[in-house]
Amino acid sequence: MMLAAPDVLLPTMLLSGGGYAGLRHSGYESGSAALLMLLLGGQAGILVAIALPGHSLWLAAGVAGLAASCAAFAAREDVRRLILFGAALAAIQLCDPMGALLAAGMLPAAVSIGGRHYDGREAVGLYALLLFLPVLTAATLLYLGPVRAAGLLQPPGSWLAVGTPISLPARLAVAAAPIVIAAPALALVWGKKPGRAIAFVSAAFLFAGLVAAWRGAIREPVTLLAAAAPLTGAAVAALPEGPWRSGQAIVTCASCLGLSWAVLILVWR
Amino acid sequence: MASNLFCNDGSLPEEPELAFCRQTQSLPLEAPGGAIRTNDLSAENLARLAVRHGRLPVAAISKGDLIAALEQRFRSELTEAATHGLERRHPELSARRVVAWGQGLGAVAILAAGLLGAWLAPFAAGVTLALLLCLGFVANALFRAVLVWAGAGSAGTDTSPDGADAALPRYSILVPLYREARVVEALVAALRALDYPSDRLEIALVAEADDDETLTALATASLDERFFVLAVPPGLPRTKPKAANYALQLLSGEFIVIYDAEDRPEPDQLLKAVAAFRAAPESVACLQARLNFYNARETWLTRMFALDYALWFDFLLPGLETLRVPMPLGGTSNHFRTDALRAICGWDPYNVTEDADLGIRLARLGLRVATLDSTTYEEAPVAFGTWLRQRSRWMKGYMQTWLVHMRNPARLVTHAGIGGLLGLQLFVGGTFLTALLNPLLWAAFLASTIFGDAPATNFLNVPFAHASALSLFAGNALFTYLAMLGPYRRRWLALTPHGLAAPFYWLLISLAAYRGLWQLVVRPWHWDKTEHGLTREPLIFGEPAP
Numbered sequence: 001m002m003l004a005a006p007d008v009l010l011p012t013m014l015l016s017g018g019g020y021a022g023l024r025h026s027g028y029e030s031g032s033a034a035l036l037m038l039l040l041g042g043q044a045g046i047l048v049a050i051a052l053p054g055h056s057l058w059l060a061a062g063v064a065g066l067a068a069s070c071a072a073f074a075a076r077e078d079v080r081r082l083i084l085f086g087a088a089l090a091a092i093q094l095c096d097p098m099g100a101l102l103a104a105g106m107l108p109a110a111v112s113i114g115g116r117h118y119d120g121r122e123a124v125g126l127y128a129l130l131l132f133l134p135v136l137t138a139a140t141l142l143y144l145g146p147v148r149a150a151g152l153l154q155p156p157g158s159w160l161a162v163g164t165p166i167s168l169p170a171r172l173a174v175a176a177a178p179i180v181i182a183a184p185a186l187a188l189v190w191g192k193k194p195g196r197a198i199a200f201v202s203a204a205f206l207f208a209g210l211v212a213a214w215r216g217a218i219r220e221p222v223t224l225l226a227a228a229a230p231l232t233g234a235a236v237a238a239l240p241e242g243p244w245r246s247g248q249a250i251v252t253c254a255s256c257l258g259l260s261w262a263v264l265i266l267v268w269r
Numbered sequence: 270m271a272s273n274l275f276c277n278d279g280s281l282p283e284e285p286e287l288a289f290c291r292q293t294q295s296l297p298l299e300a301p302g303g304a305i306r307t308n309d310l311s312a313e314n315l316a317r318l319a320v321r322h323g324r325l326p327v328a329a330i331s332k333g334d335l336i337a338a339l340e341q342r343f344r345s346e347l348t349e350a351a352t353h354g355l356e357r358r359h360p361e362l363s364a365r366r367v368v369a370w371g372q373g374l375g376a377v378a379i380l381a382a383g384l385l386g387a388w389l390a391p392f393a394a395g396v397t398l399a400l401l402l403c404l405g406f407v408a409n410a411l412f413r414a415v416l417v418w419a420g421a422g423s424a425g426t427d428t429s430p431d432g433a434d435a436a437l438p439r440y441s442i443l444v445p446l447y448r449e450a451r452v453v454e455a456l457v458a459a460l461r462a463l464d465y466p467s468d469r470l471e472i473a474l475v476a477e478a479d480d481d482e483t484l485t486a487l488a489t490a491s492l493d494e495r496f497f498v499l500a501v502p503p504g505l506p507r508t509k510p511k512a513a514n515y516a517l518q519l520l521s522g523e524f525i526v527i528y529d530a531e532d533r534p535e536p537d538q539l540l541k542a543v544a545a546f547r548a549a550p551e552s553v554a555c556l557q558a559r560l561n562f563y564n565a566r567e568t569w570l571t572r573m574f575a576l577d578y579a580l581w582f583d584f585l586l587p588g589l590e591t592l593r594v595p596m597p598l599g600g601t602s603n604h605f606r607t608d609a610l611r612a613i614c615g616w617d618p619y620n621v622t623e624d625a626d627l628g629i630r631l632a633r634l635g636l637r638v639a640t641l642d643s644t645t646y647e648e649a650p651v652a653f654g655t656w657l658r659q660r661s662r663w664m665k666g667y668m669q670t671w672l673v674h675m676r677n678p679a680r681l682v683t684h685a686g687i688g689g690l691l692g693l694q695l696f697v698g699g700t701f702l703t704a705l706l707n708p709l710l711w712a713a714f715l716a717s718t719i720f721g722d723a724p725a726t727n728f729l730n731v732p733f734a735h736a737s738a739l740s741l742f743a744g745n746a747l748f749t750y751l752a753m754l755g756p757y758r759r760r761w762l763a764l765t766p767h768g769l770a771a772p773f774y775w776l777l778i779s780l781a782a783y784r785g786l787w788q789l790v791v792r793p794w795h796w797d798k799t800e801h802g803l804t805r806e807p808l809i810f811g812e813p814a815p
Contacts, residue, residue: 124765
């Protein structure tokens with residue numbers, strides 16, 4: 001098992017600990033939360049990344065942090081959640097080469113995500129606050145360009161190939177795969193206020209993947225597919241309270257788990 | 270004797286005459302067997318007077334006449350206590366002496382060690398100095414980030430009103446004035462707008478006896494029976510804390526609040542303060558209301574000042590409160606339990622940020638300061654010169670406060686704990702040290718960038734270049750972000766982008782810090798008066814900020 005690899009061990013710990021805590025905080029009982037974590041951890045991207053070398057779970061960890069902080073900010077726009085949301089937008093750039101694109105994809109929705117109305121000057125102010133940390137991170141990474149080109153401070157994981165002879169439809173399909181896997185969960189919260197944040201993160205993720213694919217780069221598939229698990233988890237955490245909530249979440253996660261393996265087999269074939 | 274009127278530590282066997290007169294709102298007997306003249310005709314008070322003077326006729330006297338008569342009778346004692354009370358009782362806590370002998374010797378020893386090190390091993394000395402300075406700069410930035418995080422989660426004191434009118438205690442308002450003729454009418458209107466029973470409120474407007482312009486404006490102002498005017502006899506030091514101490518001895522409220530001449534407190538502030546005091550433990554001796562400006566959008570300078578204040582009062586002070594670190598007070602809208610204020614001998618008349626010093630002294634007595642969820646709006650200086658003089662005074666005062674409380678660090682730890690010592694270094698000391706350091710780091714960075722590996726500046730290049738660049742950018746980036754966060758709690762988001770200009774604003778603060786340092790040497794107790802009434806913004810009460 002490649003669990004001991006640095007690109008896998010630490011993000012696995014973050015994903016499992018943070019994921020469990022997030023599900024408990026959203027109201028799931030400990031047993032349900034543990035079962036949900038097993039189902040999420042059993043998704044193809046996560047298991048294969050843990051089992052085989054050459055993969056990374058940092059993108060998944062970054063997406064998890066972004067989804068959680070975005071949902072928290074949407075629920076209540078207080079200072080601490082604002083800081084964490086900005087920090088997540090900054091951190092995703094350090095997690096993965098796709099991170100900057102993903103952060104950029106969040107921009108159109110960032111200010112309106114909580115549903116509050118802001119006039120022009122207020123919106124500019126809120127954007128300035130949200131963008132400060134990510135822009136500072138991007139500028140620092142640019143400044144450290146020569147250092148990074150020497151192989152140091154590279155975000156973990158890699159592009160599979162740039163300009164390799166893989167057809168555009170195939171590249172786009174791989175980029176969209178994580179959203180397809182998480183679709184059953186996303187569909188449950190689509191259009192509802194708590195799920196709006198998750199929908200935005202998913203849309204940004206799709207945007208980032210499609211842009212990268214269109215430009216000829218394709219992200220290593222398992223690393224990409226692993227990001228479906230935190231999107232699924234964030235969506236079930238946003239499910240409204242109700243007597244069938246736990247059952248609904250378990251069935252949904254099981255569906256996403258099955259989909260993930262089906263998609264992985266298709267990709268590998 | 271005079272100092273005992275003031276520093277009421279209960280060590281005297283008898284109550285001094287002035288204290289008794291204040292408590293019973295009465296005049297001293299003019300002659301044995303004469304009438305007792307009092308402003309408080311309650312049965313309880315009359316009984317107290319009878320115990321002291323025996324059964325004598327009682328005559329009513331108005332509040333204004335009572336205060337005027339007491340002031341005339343005890344003027345020299347009031348002045349003596351106001352000027353020398355703290356110094357006589359606790360000389361080690363008075364800023365009358367700028368630097369203690371031990372501090373002076375210590376500074377010389379450190380300087381000598383530094384020069385010796387620079388002579389023997391210049392490169393190592395340069396590296397050590399660079400690292401220490403940069404570490405201090407970054408540590409201060411990180412501490413403020415921690416305070417913002419802690420303050421962001423602060424729920425504030427409970428200010429929900431409790432109980433009927435009848436339960437409200439007597440409240441004293443104290444407003445020192447000096448050359449404030451322009452703002453007297455607006456001040457009086459703001460104080461009249463305060464929502465508090467008239468018969469429980471006394472308002473002392475404290476001017477200097479030779480400030481004819483202000484006294485004339487007060488004489489023609491529309492003052493009702495709650496107000497009375499005091500005239501502090503001329504004398505050095507001529508400072509706001511001395512005037513406040515003078516009035517403190519005549520005020521009879523269970524709680525006292527101090528305001529500035531240009532203040533406009535929210536009308537329910539006193540009610541909130543009473544509720545908060547009652548909900549808080551006895552150890553909470555002071556409540557600091559939030560401050561901000563009603564002319565925040567007037568100029569670039571007022572916008573930056575508003576950002577400054579928003580960060581300070583909405584995040585940093587609540588952060589200090591949450592972490593139980595001693596809190597330097599802001600200069601106005603400090604609400605006190607009067608007994609606690611007298612126990613610490615009031616304000617230090619020789620400290621030009623007497624408010625900051627008071628917060629630390631409260632902590633040394635085991636008392637706490639909490640923040641009050643109510644805002645007082647002030648006038649931000651519009652002209653750069655006015656701003657610079659005010660900020661220089663604040664920097665000088667913070668240096669004074671740090672020097673006073675660092676005379677005996679071991680005793681400070683005993684009184685206020687390790688948190689008190691660290692808070693004093695990082696928050697009080699850090700405020701002026703980062704301001705003094707900032708331009709040095711910029712200069713080191715620019716010199717190493719411009720001159721590169723030139724031999725003459727080589728000692729700058731290696732030790733200072735990297736450390737200064739890292740500290741400069743990391744520290745300034747963090748400070749900039751915090752400045753932008755400042756107005757968020759009030760949702761003044763239109764101000765936020767102006768925070769990006771904070772590094773330029775801090776260079777102005779650095780200028781003020783050096784000016785304050787110079788004044789500490791040549792004129793340590795000089796009070797650079799801030800002019801008010803210069804804003805063009807209409808004084809519409811309650812107008813929302815930008």
